[in-house]
Amino acid sequence: MDTPVFVKNDPWLKPFESSIIERIKHYNNKLDYLKDIFGDLDQMSNGYDYYGLNDLGNEILLREWAPNAKEIFLIGDFSNWKPDQQYKFTKLDNGNWEIKIPKTTLKHGDLFKLHLFWEGGDGLRLPSYINRVVQDEETKIFSAQVWTPQEDFKWEDQDFKPSVDPILIYEAHIGMSSEEEKVNSFTEFKNNVLPRIIKAGYNTIQLMAIQEHPYYGSFGYHVSNFFAVSSRFGTPEELKDLINEAHKNGIAVIMDIVHSHAVKNEVEGLGKFDGTSYQYFHDGGRGEHPAWDSKCFNYGKDQVLQFLLSNCKYWLQEFHFDGYRFDGVTSMLYLHHGLEYAFSSYADYFNDTEDIDALTYLTLANRLIHRTNHNAITIAEDMSGYPGLSETIDNGGIGFDYRLSMGVPDFWIKMIKENSDENWNVGQIFHELSQHRAGEKVISYTESHDQALVGDKTIIFRLVDKEMYDKMDLNSESLIIDRGIALHKMIRLATITTSYGGYLNFMGNEFGHPEWIDFPREGNGWSYKYARRQWSLMDHQDLKFKFLSAFDKAMIDLAKDGYLATNDSCYGVAINESDQIMCFKRGNYLMLFNFSPTHSYTDYGIFIESGKYKIVLNTDNKEFGGFGLLDESYIYYPERMPYDRNQYQLKIYIPARTAIILKRIPPKSVY
Numbered sequence: 001m002d003t004p005v006f007v008k009n010d011p012w013l014k015p016f017e018s019s020i021i022e023r024i025k026h027y028n029n030k031l032d033y034l035k036d037i038f039g040d041l042d043q044m045s046n047g048y049d050y051y052g053l054n055d056l057g058n059e060i061l062l063r064e065w066a067p068n069a070k071e072i073f074l075i076g077d078f079s080n081w082k083p084d085q086q087y088k089f090t091k092l093d094n095g096n097w098e099i100k101i102p103k104t105t106l107k108h109g110d111l112f113k114l115h116l117f118w119e120g121g122d123g124l125r126l127p128s129y130i131n132r133v134v135q136d137e138e139t140k141i142f143s144a145q146v147w148t149p150q151e152d153f154k155w156e157d158q159d160f161k162p163s164v165d166p167i168l169i170y171e172a173h174i175g176m177s178s179e180e181e182k183v184n185s186f187t188e189f190k191n192n193v194l195p196r197i198i199k200a201g202y203n204t205i206q207l208m209a210i211q212e213h214p215y216y217g218s219f220g221y222h223v224s225n226f227f228a229v230s231s232r233f234g235t236p237e238e239l240k241d242l243i244n245e246a247h248k249n250g251i252a253v254i255m256d257i258v259h260s261h262a263v264k265n266e267v268e269g270l271g272k273f274d275g276t277s278y279q280y281f282h283d284g285g286r287g288e289h290p291a292w293d294s295k296c297f298n299y300g301k302d303q304v305l306q307f308l309l310s311n312c313k314y315w316l317q318e319f320h321f322d323g324y325r326f327d328g329v330t331s332m333l334y335l336h337h338g339l340e341y342a343f344s345s346y347a348d349y350f351n352d353t354e355d356i357d358a359l360t361y362l363t364l365a366n367r368l369i370h371r372t373n374h375n376a377i378t379i380a381e382d383m384s385g386y387p388g389l390s391e392t393i394d395n396g397g398i399g400f401d402y403r404l405s406m407g408v409p410d411f412w413i414k415m416i417k418e419n420s421d422e423n424w425n426v427g428q429i430f431h432e433l434s435q436h437r438a439g440e441k442v443i444s445y446t447e448s449h450d451q452a453l454v455g456d457k458t459i460i461f462r463l464v465d466k467e468m469y470d471k472m473d474l475n476s477e478s479l480i481i482d483r484g485i486a487l488h489k490m491i492r493l494a495t496i497t498t499s500y501g502g503y504l505n506f507m508g509n510e511f512g513h514p515e516w517i518d519f520p521r522e523g524n525g526w527s528y529k530y531a532r533r534q535w536s537l538m539d540h541q542d543l544k545f546k547f548l549s550a551f552d553k554a555m556i557d558l559a560k561d562g563y564l565a566t567n568d569s570c571y572g573v574a575i576n577e578s579d580q581i582m583c584f585k586r587g588n589y590l591m592l593f594n595f596s597p598t599h600s601y602t603d604y605g606i607f608i609e610s611g612k613y614k615i616v617l618n619t620d621n622k623e624f625g626g627f628g629l630l631d632e633s634y635i636y637y638p639e640r641m642p643y644d645r646n647q648y649q650l651k652i653y654i655p656a657r658t659a660i661i662l663k664r665i666p667p668k669s670v671y
Contacts, residue, residue, distance in 0.1 A: 004396025019350040047310030052129030066274035067095025076112035111143040118275030157247035166564035167502035170202035181528035186238040201556040217519035224269035252322040260328030300357040323377030366399025426582035433498035441501030460512035486657040510552035547625030
């Protein structure tokens with residue numbers, strides 16, 4: 001095999017070429033093997049049309065894969081919830097089973113389960129490909145539900161195509177998106193939250209917790225039913241309606257998909273589905289995730305590949321999702337799951353800790369997703385920085401469009417916790433934020449939803465702490481609040497202006513949402529008080545939250561229409577650690593940050609190209625809660641240096657704790 005393109009582009013990968021080629025060969029061999037069995041990847045990924053419930057007109061057909069089962073019965077009200085020979089599955093080849101039931105017996109809205117028997121035991125289960133699961137409000141028990149509404153949903157997004165250059169993501173959790181202390185619905189989100197996202201300027205929504213999960217407080221990451229829309233938030237049609245409305249407003253919708261592990265639950269999930277621990281998962285210790293209390297898929301099994309690949313196709317086809325953010329990719333890539341492992345050199349990636357079956361699955365998934373929808377978006381949540389992860393498959397990569405830059409939020413939290421801002425090193429900041437592998441698109445973000453969970457703090461809460469509660473009104477004066485608001489804007493602006501590919505914000509963080517996220521649990525009396533978003537704080541004209549919201553809107557708009565639209569590289573212009581001045585350019589935009597808390601600089605000199613420059617964004621603008629110390633109407637003309645007529649210097653006043661973006665207007669040609 002020839003040297004992969006992405007290896008040619010990075011000479012540091014040359015010593016590991018054989019390992020990379022071995023991975024590519026494994027993928028190609030698996031792809032050929034699957035084609036021999038199923039015809040092609042597209043055919044293989046239609047598993048949800050073969051398994052699960054299928055409407056045959058007068059009958060309903062249900063198929064299941066359970067190779068260790070001896071008998072399977074369909075149970076429900078029709079059988080008094082007991083095994084009945086009349087509702088016994090027929091055994092097929094290759095561990096498959098099927099049953100046909102008249103629609104008069106099993107109709108829309110009816111509840112049912114499976115009762116499996118195996119050598120030495122039995123258990124109640126929900127079908128593995130089931131697309132509707134509901135929980136009884138009193139008993140809290142989950143059951144499968146027949147969902148065959150009379151009318152099909154009418155889509156109105158046939159001409160929609162994501163406009164994601166750059167991709168600006170608003171990450172949202174449907175359930176906690178209400179201001180009321182409750183679980184919000186898809187319809188309420190569409191009516192009340194979607195308009196806010198549209199107004200804020202984001203072009204992509206990333207929805208969390210869509211796949212059904214038994215425990216609400218898991219944030220949706222302990223999935224039980226991979227093909228079922230979480231019924232907590234409404235019906236499948238209501239989710240479709242939300243996505244349809246987003247598309248009509250030019251906004252893409254991607255799903256947080258969890259294929260890195262599965263909940264251990266047996267009745268609701270896939271755990272010991274047919275009585276064995278190894279049906280979908282690795283047997284023994286390898287099948288147990290040591291940190292997440294969950295089960296690890298065996299990506300080497302054909303049936304597991306079909307299940308997961310069909311799941312990828314299902315959400316694209318049935319719900320018109322525009323792609324996925326794959327959760328927990330680092331855990332999938334390595335046998336050690338990336339736990340307490342320092343990735344300090346390329347040798348840490350390419351060794352016997354790689355899970356080559358997982359790498360092959362992710363490559364197959366990206367191939368399938370992009371062939372199912374040529375405009376699809378795939379994002380890898382990977383903290384290791386695995387080389388080739390967001391490189392095309394043709395170039396020898398895994399095929400993701402973007403990698404989530406997980407080191408950035410970790411860097412900011414560490415910086416805020418461990419150093420007072422008068423000691424912040426701007427050289428370190430610029431290096432940490434702007435570094436990425438050549439050609440690799442990454443999505444940067446300042447803080448993750450994890451950092452907002454109880455026991456941790458959001459950035460704004462770390463900056464202002466208890467002052468948040470009584471000093472955010474316009475009439476209150478507080479140096480702590482002034483500092484917090486100034487740094488909150490600067491941190492976010494530094495992150496987005498150095499990003500290479502896209503930017504992500506978690507719901508509410510754009511306006512400095514107070515406190516933490518704490519889902520209902522026994523320890524808090526099952527309260528929803530902290531599992532919601534207080535939008536009224538942003539809307540209240542007498543509170544300072546509105547300043548952060550207004551700044552975020554301006555920041556997003558400029559990124560979308562300006563420097564991120566062309567994805568120009570960052571070039572350091574003036575990184576002065578003693579002055580705490582960080583200045584860099586991207587195309588015709590000049591980013592200038594003064595992180596000093598005490599020093600404002602008059603006529604600060606920046607060596608830059610000729611032309612004229614105008615301020616297009618200023619964190620100190622009064623509209624954003626600043627002091628208005630800069631005249632934004634002023635046009636700056638760099639002066640030609642007397643000792644070098646080809647060099648120009650821009651002199652500018654830059655207040656303390658202020659960041660500004662200037663746009664260069666090139667001089668007119670004399671020709």
